[in-house]
Amino acid sequence: MGNQNTISDLKEMEEQSVSEEKSQVSLDDVAEEESEEVKEEKIKKTLTKNEESKAMMQEAEELINQADKEVKEIQSVVAQNVAVFEKEKLTLSNTTITHSMSLLEKVGYDYNQELPDEPFEISLGTTTTEDVRVSSLSSGGFTGFILAIISMIATLVGWIYVAAQKTGTALDPQKILETPPTLEELTPLFSWIGGGMTGGEGNAQFGMATVGLSALFVGYMVYKLRVMLKESKNFKVAKNTYERSHTYVEQQKESKSEMERIDAHINKVTPLLENYRVLLDEENAKLQRILHIEGQLEDSSEYHLTSQQIMRDTDRLMDRVEKLIMTPITKEGRLNEASVNALVEAEALYESYIAKLYA
Numbered sequence: 526m527g528n529q530n531t532i533s534d535l536k537e538m539e540e541q542s543v544s545e546e547k548s549q550v551s552l553d554d555v556a557e558e559e560s561e562e563v564k565e566e567k568i569k570k571t572l573t574k575n576e577e578s579k580a581m582m583q584e585a586e587e588l589i590n591q592a593d594k595e596v597k598e599i600q601s602v603v604a605q606n607v608a609v610f611e612k613e614k615l616t617l618s619n620t621t622i623t624h625s626m627s628l629l630e631k632v633g634y635d636y637n638q639e640l641p642d643e644p645f646e647i648s649l650g651t652t653t654t655e656d657v658r659v660s661s662l663s664s665g666g667f668t669g670f671i672l673a674i675i676s677m678i679a680t681l682v683g684w685i686y687v688a689a690q691k692t693g694t695a696l697d698p699q700k701i702l703e704t705p706p707t708l709e710e711l712t713p714l715f716s717w718i719g720g721g722m723t724g725g726e727g728n729a730q731f732g733m734a735t736v737g738l739s740a741l742f743v744g745y746m747v748y749k750l751r752v753m754l755k756e757s758k759n760f761k762v763a764k765n766t767y768e769r770s771h772t773y774v775e776q777q778k779e780s781k782s783e784m785e786r787i788d789a790h791i792n793k794v795t796p797l798l799e800n801y802r803v804l805l806d807e808e809n810a811k812l813q814r815i816l817h818i819e820g821q822l823e824d825s826s827e828y829h830l831t832s833q834q835i836m837r838d839t840d841r842l843m844d845r846v847e848k849l850i851m852t853p854i855t856k857e858g859r860l861n862e863a864s865v866n867a868l869v870e871a872e873a874l875y876e877s878y879i880a881k882l883y884a
Contacts, residue, residue, distance in 0.1 A: 575664060575756045578763035585763075585770035592777035599781050600649050603788045607647050610791050613798045614850045621805045625843055628812040634825040634836045638847060647791075648855040649784065665755025672751050673744035680740040688714035688732075691722065786860045794849065794868055800875055801846040808839040842878070845871045 629636045692713050712729045719732025815832045822828060825836055845867075852867045854860070 573756075574760050578756070578759040581763040581767040585767045588770045588774050592774045596777050596781050596784075599784045599788070603649055603784055603791070606788055606791045606795070607649070610647075610795045610798075613795050613802075617798050617802045617805075617846065618850065621802045621809070622843060622847065624809050625805055625812075625839055628809055628816070629836060629839060631816060631821055632812065632825050632828060632832075632836060633823060634840070636840055636843065639844070643853050643856075645851055646853045646855055647787070648858050649787075664759075665752045666748075669748040669751035669755070673748040676747040677740040677744035680743045681736060684718060684736045684739070685711075685714060688717045688722075692717050780858075783859055787855060790854065790860055790865065790868065793872075794854075794864075797868070797871055797875065798846065798850065801842060801871070804875070804878060805839065805842055805846070808835065808842060811835045812839065838878070841874065845874045 626636060626638075715729040715732030715736070716727030717732070718735050719728040719730065721727030812835065815828065815835065819828055819832060825833060828836070849864075849867045849871045852861065852864045854864045856863075
């Protein structure tokens with residue numbers, strides 16, 4: 526009894542240790558995930574608005590390129606399978622079915638071919654309606670620099686104009702452009718700016734410094750404002766592009782999924798056409814035997830009952846397979862349900878025919 530208690534106690538201790546280790550591991554995983562989230566938040570905070578805009582644009586471009594790549598890959602696969610389908614369809618129509626119709630005409634059997642309401646089509650185009658273009662983002666630095674130069678010149682001209690008005694100095698703009706004024710001519714103006722306008726003794730050097738610094742300040746502010754506005758605009762454009770890229774990706778995924786459905790449908794239809802070709806070739810051989818043995822009579826009703834049944838079987842097989850190959854596989858970029866129904870009907874007839882052969 527003592528040994529059993531000891532063993533059970535040891536088992537309980539081991540189980541408790543294992544559970545503690547598992548809980549510790551899960552806590553470590555949670556802590557690691559939290560730390561990664563914190564790191565991502567810190568990285569986002571260290572990015573400038575312009576850098577964040579560029580990052581969003583880059584991610585949007587990668588998402589779009591990946592979605593387009595996947596769609597092109599499935600388009601290539603479907604195109605190959607469509608080529609195989611078209612080849613099998615052409616062989617069936619131009620050889621086997623044409624031969625069947627000729628033989629039925631010879632035995633006087635009236636075969637009515639039903640034409641589809643819509644023309645046959647297999648569309649591999651995508652259904653994406655979102656047009657997303659990832660454009661490059663400019664920082665606005667160059668235009669900001671040009672505007673800064675213009676604003677500095679405007680500030681300088683403004684100072685000179687006001688000082689000329691206040692000091693009564695006559696300045697002819699046309700003459701200034703032809704022969705710039707000398708420093709002696711401008712000294713009264715700079716003296717007024719450098720203290721004269723406040724009633725004190727003017728200092729020309731201080732006036733020049735005031736004009737230069739104020740022009741630089743205005744130019745700097747214009748430059749910063751231009752860059753800031755461009756940065757804000759870039760962020761809005763990047764955010765909009767990023768959001769639209771997700772919509773585009775979802776539409777491309779839907780388009781890819783639809784093309785995969787079309788591809789799966791074609792992969793079912795193609796081998797079934799080959800199966801029908803084999804069956805119709807066999808029926809054609811039977812019809813040729815009928816013509817050889819019973820001859821070419823005026824009406825199909827004059828043939829033996831077994832021969833008439835062969836004619837009806839040929840009619841049914843032709844009717845189902847022609848409906849299958851003439852019904853549009855796609856409609857408005859999606860798998861046509863009428864084609865799906867035609868496939869189901871053709872498969873059912875084929876299976877019943879095979880079952881009858883081996884009954």
